[in-house]
Amino acid sequence: AQKVTQAQTEISVVEKEDVTLDCVYETRDTTYYLFWYKQPPSGELVFLIRRNSFDEQNEISGRYSWNFQKSTSSFNFTITASQVVDSAVYFCALSDTRQLTFGSGTQLTVLP
């Protein structure tokens, strides 16, 4: 069975601070995919990134970066120089190509 844990329920930071959202996963599969999604107050889920289990290379996209470590089963997400528009619920998810299992989400609030 798959499981995704996002231990941080809520995080609040002041604008321009860096913030890291934690994600720990469990799976018996050797091939799997990890995702991050953003859900702003409007409600739609926005795809941010996908990582496959054979690619541990960290990725940076603008102010976003992701740190994938198989040794600790973690796939953490860092936002540098946070902005008010980053306020949203962020979900980490794990896929075995059939079912996408979500974590419970982290509510990020960026204060001006």
Add this chain to the structure above:
Amino acid sequence: GAGVSQSPSNKVTEKGKDVELRCDPISGHTALYWYRQSLGQGLEFLIYFQGNSAPDKSGLPSDRFSAERTGGSVSTLTIQRTQQEDSAVYLCASSLPGTASNYGYTFGSGTRLTVV
């Protein structure tokens, strides 16, 4: 269309009534998923369709819930004899099949169901 379309966007129904929720996936996406998100909660998997294969119904919470997908495109999620605990946002997602699907699932904006 350009994205996943869900209708209605909001639905208020009386306890005990049946409801139908519709999902129009992205053209060419053979995989379709239904999820449920209760207030302040994560996403709960309900059902998965892939092409002509038998659907994975393992997430349906009770036999009051059913879903079908006609012609490999539009899907309808039906909830019979609705209960207050069915109140949630029902999200539909579609993707390309197989490993290609892992480029990301595109979600619709959801149907907010309120059972009163």
